[in-house]
Amino acid sequence: MNIKKSIVLRVRIVFLLVCLFACAILYKIVQIQVLDGTKWKQISKERRIRYQPVPATRGNIYSDNESILATSLPFYRVAFDPAIAQAETFNTGIDSLAMLLSRFYKDQSPEHYRRKIKNARHAGRRYIRLNSRQINYQEKKMMANWPIFRAGKNKGGVIFEKVEKRFKPFGMLAERTIGFINEDKNGAGLEFSFNGDLAGTDGEALFERIAGGNKPIYDGTEVAPQNGYDIKTTIDINLQDVAENALYKALVEKNADYGCVILMEVKTGEIKAMANLGKTKGGYIEDYNYAVGNQGRTEPGSTFKLASMMALFEHTNLGLADTVDAGDGRYRIKNTTMTDVKIGGYGKISVQDVFEKSSNIGVAKLIQENFGDNQQAFVDYLHKFGLSSTLGFQMDGEARPYIKNTSDKTWYGTTLTSMSIGYEMKLAPLQTLALYNAVANNGVKVQPIIVKEIRRADQVVQTFQTRVLNERIASEETIKKVRTMLEGVIQNGTAKNLRSADYKIAGKTGTARKVKDGKYVRLYSTSFAGYFPADNPKYSCIVIIDSPRGVNVYGGDVAAPVFKEVADKAYARDLAMHQPLRARVVPNKDSLPQVKAGSLEDLSLIMNRIGVSNHSTATNDDEWVRVTPQMRSLKFEPNPVRGGQVPDVTGMTLRDALFILGNQHLKVSVEGTGKRVVKQSVQAGTEINKETKITIVLS
Structure with a gap:
């Protein structure tokens, strides 16, 4: 009986405790929902609502003629x-x-x-x-x-x-130069380097x-x-296309690992083309900026002999007709043997011939004889030429050049002669080109630039002018000597295949053996650097083809033909290089602006601001118009854009055309260069389907 009473008592206690707990929960619910409801709703709202x-x-990226990149x-x-x-x-x-x-x-x-x-x-x-x-x-x-x-x-x-x-009207053209930026704000090229301006x-x-x-x-x-600022680059779309096509053909033909081409204006340092192509499983794409970055920084090989000869001429009274004994093609230096390409050697040859034939032994002997007792003096000349410093290029990622000093632990008894022919050092292609450009520019070394202006609409916010890095890298006499030597390479030396009846080229071939696992192997980095026309230089250019395969894998056979193709196309389209400029036609102040089509709002605003009379048959619902000149005024007529139909974009700027065509889900390709669309491949009013593609032509 006592046990039964004990159990009942315990059950009652537990029941009472459960009831008390339930009441506490009920009280808390009432407190939260009713008594403190306003408070908690406000806290919830504050947590849900935030800025x-x-x-x-x-912003947009433009080429030099304001084509949208x-x-x-x-x-x-x-x-x-x-x-x-x-x-x-x-x-x-x-x-x-x-x-x-x-x-x-x-x-x-x-x-x-x-x-x-x-x-x-x-x-x-x-x-x-x-x-x-x-x-x-x-x-x-x-x-x-x-x-x-x-x-x-x-x-x-x-x-x-x-x-x-982000849309690139010219597709893969200059893709790595234009670059990208991802969600983490990492990237490459102009998009990354100028993100602070472009992003807004x-x-x-x-x-x-x-x-x-x-x-x-x-x-x-x-x-x-x-909104972000626009940037105007120095890139010439036509020359960029030429450079990429020429480079691509050479890479495919020689099954090379990668290559780059840089074309630069001598006086201004403006880069007109920068092509970079690397091999992937799917072919060649712009996967890295070899022209500027660390992966393209290599031992330059024989193109560096220009710097060695400049140091010699600055340090001595050596003349082009003076001679050196290149021997039988083998030159023993300490515990290594240097060789020349020609079997049996060149024997006794002139300084001019040493450069034209690219004799390793000839250059090494001249450097050893004149700098062997003061090796640091040779290095000091390289510093004077600016080869040990970066160029301060506008794009992020410029490689730091590597030029040894005599105090370095890796300076050996053979280092001086190895450096004289372009080994035991590393330069990016752009840094090598800057030296050749300075020679073409009569000794004035300018900083390469690829962005000319930062703008908001038509208002220029910042302009980048040509900057001189060194007023004179060498004496006038030295510059004159090396220019004669560079012309001789094409006339009589390792790049005779570049000779042209129309204009003169000056330059130097390069073929440097590659290092793998700490040893030199039979793979080469081939190059050609130079400028044209040689008698009045307008452009300088460098071509790198890395690890070409097959027969004839030297710089003169692989890289030089790419240079020639780029130079020929640049010369053909630049009339100023081979005939007098035509007299400028004085514009007629009473003539009307050459406006064909565009946004009604934008055109009305612009014409009113510049004081051009205009009237319209379009209504406020008409966003796009065509423009017809009438006497001394402009007439705006509706140019409707209808869903499901191909619009008429002739006469529009490229950006307006891309905006309209993109909104119609059309696949667009662009041909030609210029500011306005002159032709479209699909007639206006044609019904659009999933397969509809359209090509617009600029002029």
């Missing part, structure tokens, strides 16, 4: 606040809206969209993404007139989330974090983003 950045539109085109994702619309607006429009969404996206039935939106409205959700597919600007304008959506974002609940895509300044707006994503709140506190 987030609104991305700025990235990279631009940003706007696209949108469609989201919806189903709870914001009034009941009458929602109920009368939901069926039509669901049907239009189904027809447009073609992925779900109207019932699916209707149920999705209604369920979200009943659940009080303030944000749903209707579809992950991105739409273009024309589609956005069309959707904005759909039921419910037409009431706008504040009364209809439609949310068009802007997404920008992000704005800020309130966003509410809710199920399905972040919904923007437009409460008047938002800060508009400041």
Whole structure:
């Protein structure tokens, strides 16, 4: 009996404790929901609502003639606040809206969209993404007139989330030079190096974090983003295309590992072409900037003999007709043997012949005889020529040159002679080219540049002028001697295949053995560096072909022909190099601007600001117009862009054309250079399908 009473007592105690615990929970619920409800709702709202950045539109990258190399085109994702619309607006429009969404996206039935939106409205959700597919600007304008959506974002609940895509009209052309930047702000090329200017300044707006994503709140506190600046490069699209094609053919023919071409204006240092191609499983692509970066920094080989000869002429009274005994083609230095290409050697030859025939022994003997007792003096001349310093190039990633000093632990008894022929040191191709460019420029060494201006629209924010790095790298007499030698290489030496009846070329071939696992192997880095026309230099150029395979793998056989093709094309299209400039035609001040087509708003604004009379038959709903001159005024006529049809973009600027065609989901390719579209491959008004491609021609 006592046991029974004990058990009942324990059960009652447990029951009482459970009841007390339940009451405590109930009290806490009432306290949170009712007594402190306002407080917790406010805290929840503060945590859900926060300021987030609104991305700025990235600036454009232009070529030297203002052809667009990279631009940003706007696209949108469609989201919806189903709870914001009034009941009458929602109920009368939901069926039509669901049907239009189904027809447009073609992925779900109207019932699916209707149920999705209604369920979200009943659940009080303030944000749903209707579809992950991105739409273009024309589609956005069309959707904005759909039921419910037409009431706008504040009364209809439609949310068009802007997404920008980077577009390169010329495809792979100069891809690595243009570069990229990823979400982590890492990248390469101009996009990365000038990101601070191109990116602009992000704005800020309130966003509410809710199920399905972040919904923007437009409460008047938002800060508009400041769009990025545009940059104008020195790149010539035509010459860039020539350089890449010539390089590509040589790489394929010789099954080489990689190659690069740099073409630069002698006086200004402006880079007109910079091509970089590396071998991948799929072929050759612009995978790295070998012209500037560490992976392209190699032992220059015989192209460095120019610096060695300059040091000799600066240090001695040596003349081009003086002689040196190159012997039988073998030269013993300490415990190593240096050889020449010619079997049996060159014997006793002139200094001019030493350079033209690229005699390793001839150069090494001259350097050893004149600098053997003061080896640091030779190194000091290399410093004077600027070969041990970076150029301060505008793009990030310039390799640091490596020039040994006599105090280095790796300076051996053979180092002086090895350096004299381009070994035991490393230079990037651009750094070697800068030396040749200085010789072409009568001893004035200028800094290479690839960006000329930073602009906002037509307003120039910053200009980059030609900067002189060294007023005179060597005496006038030395420059005259080495220029004679460089011309002799083409006339009588290792690059006779470059001779032209139309103009003179000056330059030097290079063939340097590659190092693998600490040993020199039978793979070569071949090169040719020079300038043209030799008597009045306009351009300097360097070509590198790394690890060519097969027969004839020397610089004169592999790299020199690429130089010749680039030089021929540059010479052919630059009339100033081979005939007098035509007299300039004085413009007629009464003539009208050569405007063909464009945005009504932009053209009206521009014409009004410059004082050109204009009138329009277009309405405010007509965004695009064609322009017809009438007497001394311009007439704007509608140029409608209809969904599903190819628009007429002739006469427009490249950017406007890309904007319109991209919004029509057309695959676009660009031919020619210039500021305006003169021809399109698909006739305006043609129905668009998934396979429609269009080519636009610039002039």
